[in-house]
Amino acid sequence: MALIGNVQNSMAQCSKVSNPILPGFNPDPSICVVGSDYYLVTSSFGYVPGLPVYHSRDLVHWELISHAIDYNNIDKFHFCGINDNDGIWAPTIRYHDGTFYISSTMWRTGGNFVVTAKNPCGPWSDPVYIPDAPGIDPTLFWDTDGRSYYVGNRYDFKHTYDGQVGIFIQEIDLNNVGKGIVREKKTGLQFEAPVYNLLGRHTLLTFGCATNAQYAEGPHIYKFGDRYYLLMAEGGSGSYHAVTVLTSKDLLGPYIPQQINPVLSHRQMGNAYPIQNIGHADVFRAVDGNLYAVCLGNRVVQDDDGTWQCPLGRETFLVRVELQDGQLVFAPGVGYVQSSIEKPKMPNYQFATQPEPLYGLRGFPNGITNDSAITTIVLQPEVLDSLVTPACKLQKLHMLKWTYSREMTFSTNKSNEWAGLTLYRTANSNYTLLKGNNSIRLTKREKGKTSIIAEIPYKEKTVRLTIDADSMRLHFLVNNKSISPAQSIRPLCDDGLYNKFNGLGVGVYATSMGKRSKNKAIFKY
Incomplete structure (x- = not known):
């Protein structure tokens, strides 16, 4: 008997969305909405093809439609010699003026980069690196005036406490691709590649929600009404993982933590709760007009000695979000990620079952x-x-x-x-x-x-x-x-x-x- 199962849920008519929506080895999710279509990407580390792109029209049934790293552009990445935890980290997918953008980090062998496509089914472009962008977890944001911005984290400064990481923003020129040298300090790797240039000076936005916040990462900026919302992950990827939100009237800040924080975490649930390590979220507005977020988490099971383990690694979960009195409220009325939530009011998405991809x-x-x-x-x-x-x-x-x-x-x-x-x-x-x-x-x-x-x-x-x-x-x-x-x-x-x-x-x-x-x-x- 072959391996049982696939990434999509049952094709039966569904009134619920079962969590996780993408089970098993689908961490660091990011999502964008184009018309009635949802496109979602996750980290892939050293698996090739890399950067899987999933598609859905109902948030229940998902099909794998492409990989942004495949035979067409694999020679532009440097995978040989990396550890299994290195490679492709924390992508963000966005759509702007007819083009899909995936920004991500090639950890240890290249740094931050962007690939693009007119069609999410591919082909995806060669990577365009951003050698002047420090840190990891890049995301792109277009303001209402059409200017584009790079948002990421950085830790190349003198720390005042352990785990201190800053979130910064800087304008980026996505209309012109130049040539530059990409250097990796730790590995000594150096190569010439297409590059995007950052413009002006970078602006440090925050070190996190709390005064001693650790490992601020995975930032995303949204604009709802006349306010900007900076969402990020904090606390590391273990049991203290969390999602926090700061707001500002101006894109460049100052950003002030909203009163509700963390907006999402399972650190308060205890280690016996079946879903752990919730964090690294991305908010989107569904076709039905409601807000949702995807986030990562682990399903845990108890071993013979009573300890709780995560056999499947980090997976992708879905949670409702509401904007209440100017603040983002995650899982309203509940406060945590559930094993299922009410399905958005949209038709079930049907597609042909595909063979499990091989990596x-x-x-x-x-x-x-x-x-x-x-x-x-x-x-x-x-x-x-x-x-x-x-x-x-x-x-x-x-x-x-x-x-x-x-x-x-x-x-x-x-x-x-x-x-x-x-x-x-x-x-x-x-x-x-x-x-x-x-x-x-x-x-x-x-x-x-x-x-x-x-x-x-x-x-x-x-x-x-x-x-x-x-x-x-x-x-x-x-x-x-x-x-x-x-x-x-x-x-x-x-x-x-x-x-x-x-x-x-x-x-x-x-x-x-x-x-x-x-x-x-x-x-x-």
Whole structure:
């Protein structure tokens, strides 16, 4: 049986919107509305293709219509060598005068950039970098006079307290693309690229809502009536994550925290509430005239030792917003993100079911071909725990209960050749179930250390390999028989040093471990 599930909800007639609206590995959401259409983007880190673009007309049913980073422009990005937590961070999607803009950060290898498209289905342009913009989490804002502004954060100053980060605004010239040098201080990377120029001087708007606010990021500016609203995330991406709002009569400030703050957080809910770490929001006006926001959060489950874990990573949630007495009120009458809310008054959106997209790590892997039922991999020298592009294709996981199963045909007489399945969070945290020259081996890599869980003799050419998950429990099967006692998914869901931001992927993988090979592994459903 193949992986069950897809990003869209059931196509049945719905009176509710179920949260999360985009389950599993869809963090840092941003949304824009064009006519009756909603377009949403999320972070993608080292997954390629990157920057997924989703489309809906009812906020319930979502289809993946494109990736803003694909074969057309991947050569303009520098993914090789990045950690799994690096790469594409916190995009913002906006629409202005017939053009879609996605601003984002290529963390560690390029910095802040913008890609554009006339059609959200693509093609998307090559990145235009903004080398003079420090920090992360860029967003664009057009004022009523037509002038465009860059809003982001910066931390390149002398701090007066731990975690102090500033939000700034500066005019940007989006009408002219120049040439410039992009430099990464920490990695030493340097390259020439198309650039946008910032104009005038930057204006520091705030360090956050509270006097000791930490990690102000993900800023967005909106104008409702005669006031500007600066929305941002604060508190880091863990249990203290929050959304705050400041307002001003002038675009450049001063911005004053509104009386209701934080406008959204689950820090007050306790660690047993099933949705945690709410933050990083983006407000929009729906077709029915009401305000909503998308935000990120984690669904948690309890492990055997009583701790609460997040097996699926960060996901996209929807919440109602109202403008009351000049203040933005999130989840009015409730005060927190619910597992479902009333569906906006708009027809259900129907579209053809699509196959689950397949992703590479840090690039498009060599030697892999796919059709509707078969994946063929030519073994590559790269290994899964390196920071390059291994011969691996992954599907994002969206559910706590799932089964991933493939019949593999693979034979070798070399000890360095292996092929099979992987459950992957990072290069330092993953499981592999691989067939070699005379055995099948289950391996766990946890916090950078590799251990063999089980190994059985096996010489047949064809084998069915299966990974079955039930919440925190994992079962690894060979020809429908368990190869070991149940394993825990916990090593892959700990939000620690090695796996902090991205989500889980499951898929096929083959390697010749540093040596060239012409051997192939063939995977069937």
